[in-house]
Each structure stands twice: as C-alpha cells, then as structure tokens.
Amino acid sequence: MTEPRPPEGLPNAGRRSSWATPMPRRARKVLTADVRGEGLNARIAGRVTAAVGTMYAFYVFALVMAGWILWQSAVASKPFDPYPFAFLLFLGNIVQLLLMPLIMVGQNVQAAHADARSEADFQVNQKAEMEIEKLLQGLGEVDARVDERTREILGRLEALERAR
Numbered sequence: 311m312t313e314p315r316p317p318e319g320l321p322n323a324g325r326r327s328s329w330a331t332p333m334p335r336r337a338r339k340v341l342t343a344d345v346r347g348e349g350l351n352a353r354i355a356g357r358v359t360a361a362v363g364t365m366y367a368f369y370v371f372a373l374v375m376a377g378w379i380l381w382q383s384a385v386a387s388k389p390f391d392p393y394p395f396a397f398l399l400f401l402g403n404i405v406q407l408l409l410m411p412l413i414m415v416g417q418n419v420q421a422a423h424a425d426a427r428s429e430a431d432f433q434v435n436q437k438a439e440m441e442i443e444k445l446l447q448g449l450g451e452v453d454a455r456v457d458e459r460t461r462e463i464l465g466r467l468e469a470l471e472r473a474r
Contacts, residue, residue, distance in 0.1 A: 352419050359416025362409055375402075 361367060378398050382389040391397040 355412045355415035356419045358412045
C-alpha cells in the first residue's frame, strides 16, 4: 500500500506531515495467567469463588437444606435434629466460616484481574487520545491551507473583476 501524498502546489507537497503518521495502538488482552495470585492458594480461592458464586451452588445449598428439614420433620421417626434444627444451623455456620475467607481471597484475585484490564484499557485510550490530538492538529493545518487557498482565489477573482 502506498502512502497518500498531498497534491502538488501545497506548502508541504511531497512530504508527509507528522500528524498523518498513526501511532501503534494494540489492545492487549489481559489473561488470568497474567494476574495470578500467589500460587496454589490463590488458584484454589479463585476456583472456589467461581464455583460458590453461581446459582447452581445456591440450588445445591437450598436442596440440601430443604432435604435435611424434610427428612428431620416428616420422614425420620426419631429425628436427631428436631424442629429448631440446631445441628443444621451449626453445620451451616461451619460452611460459612470456611467459605468466607476463601471467597474474600478469590475476590481479591478477581479484583486484581479487573485492575489489570482497566490499566490495559487506560493505556489504549491514552494512545487513542494522543492520536486524536494529532488528527485535530492535522485538521487544523488542512483548515488553514483551505483558508489560505480561499483567500488566494478570492484575491484573484477581485483582480479579474478590476481588470474588466
């Protein structure tokens, strides 16, 4: 592909101006591997957070709770965990205490990934802004050339009018 050249007779004819040179602008995809936390612990926390943070996990927990309550209140002849379901609450609290730190670590890993994506977006936006500034500068140069040529043409037309 050949470079566009300005028409002959313009002040910068035969020379490409600096505003027409595009800046390299490549979006960088931020991968999870780029932002991994500290080894195995962060990977486990990320996977647990991803698994527990789904509706499927909610459905599993809800089914286990409903099954336990149904079994203890309607099916079992001598329930070992009657109505206030104290043992079920105890087990639920243990699960919560175990999952809470894991989920918090996983959220930190996810936040680091979001920060890295944000930084990559900022870099691309900054380059695009600089290129837009160059384009605006170039459009200003073109506008000045058009004004100059318009004044020149109007001056020639006035000269022709006077010569008649």
